[in-house]
Amino acid sequence: MGLGSQDYVSIVELIIYIPALIAAIVVTARHGFHRASGWIYTVVLCTVRIAGAICQLLTHTDHSDGLLTATLIIDSIGISPLLLATLGILSRFIDFVNAKGVQLFSVKQFRFVQLLITLGLILSIAGGTGGSTDSNGTVTVSGTSKAGIILYIVGFAGITYFFLLSSSYRSGVPRQERRSPIAVAIAWPFILVRLIYSALAVFVNNDTFSVVGGKVSVRAAMAVIEEFLVVFDYLILGFMLHKLEPEEQGELANRAWKDRRGKRRGNNSDKGGFISLTKPPSVSIDTQ
Template sequence: MAIHARGVVSVIEVIVYIPALVAAFMVCSRHGFSRASGWVFTIVLCVVRVVGGICQLLTYSNHSSGLIQATIIIDSIGISPLLLATLGMLSRFVDWISARGHPTFTVKQFRLVQLLITIGLILSIAGGTSGSVSPDGSVKISSISKVGIILYIIAFAAMAFALVVSSGSRSSVPPQERRVPVVVAIAFPLILVRLVYSAICLFLPSHLFSIIDGSVPVFVCMAVLEEFAVVAMYLGLGFNLKKLDPSEQGELSTRPWKAKKNRKHGRSQRPDGQREGQHGEQWEGQGQYYPPAHVNGA
């Protein structure tokens, strides 16, 4: 079985992402495995890339359409943990801004972006399974996959907007936490290039841009290196940030995956008896955030 240049890249991905997976578990052990916090998605991305690399290597000995479809699906779904991890970093930063009494975004808005990414993930999986492989080995991309990448791009644009708006309040957060928007800002151009590569592969496939047999240098320069860099930056950030106490964790970074109905109605002001050090609640329909007393007075 001869391994071509693309196979060499797959081997390198497996070699890189296995230790990165160990580091990601260490970061999550430090900060928690909450999906909203974002750290857990570095684990997901590492697992996806290891499995994807193995699938790519298997295609050299097994050219079945099922294995090729699996390779397409894994390549597409790898973007979603990258975006969700970024959303988690933004959640932490915006929470600190809100705790200083300058709320910029609500839980509902972040959950909407999260929903777009999740739907994009579902469509990417569905599109990969509905795609077809012709006898000559060329791949016909499903329109469903194209809708999925469009949703990814919309979610990315929303996060970019959130970063730009929130960065104006960067001076109001603790010095250590100011690293978060800097790292995310550096990661954004890399993620954009990664999205552009996938979009071109889906909408304008060619000998240069193809998920299965495109140009290896283009693939490495527009996809592989970008993901390596973003994962490394996020893991480095995780090792350098302190673990937040429960009293320091805000509504965005601890938001439930699904919206929960407010069981108490008619509340429009801060409830009596709220304990010192607790984050206030964000009331449905109002988007008003009450920071913890000890943080607001800092």
């Protein structure tokens, strides 16, 4: 049997994401592999998309429940790296704003949004394993998947709030760091479209908007292209920004899941690879 339209999309994904993965690894090695770093999630997304494309090409004649489950899970994973990467990039930028004494947001607020997105990922994966298809090919989406999308939407709303409120302080940070909100502004509409597609695929789930059996052209236009453009945008930003030294790094961009400063006071790193600071980053505001 010849290749279908979805297979051609998978081939394009391999052509795009294999070199993108190499670039993502280079950028992440430069800025750090810790979980709060936005660029580590570009590595995750590239890896997931390569694996998904290979799976699709190897099984394009297989319509088993196993393939359905894998497709649903891989699609659900695609949103969370975009959101977490955006959150990480905003963390770095807002640390510089906080260093000016503004104190816009706390570590707890960022942890909360990160937790929402992570829970959304867990529920979406669990929902993917619970999805089913009947004899005529109709896909039934589980309630767990719907709950996961709702958490993604709430997390995206939180990220939008962080972005809108912090952008007005852009002129007060070093010139190089002003590129971060610009990159987020470019990525924001693409992430929104990607999120809308997933919401339609889960809540509407018809012949047009469906992860399995939906129109490939719609999925390519509302999900595949959006993901790549966001990754491309953030990789360019990663190459443009310089690596922050430990004394320049703030607590938002190095947040752990819980505050360990009481146990680690005087030590710059914890088991998770995060740097815990007891004060805002010490930076020099140079507009030259």
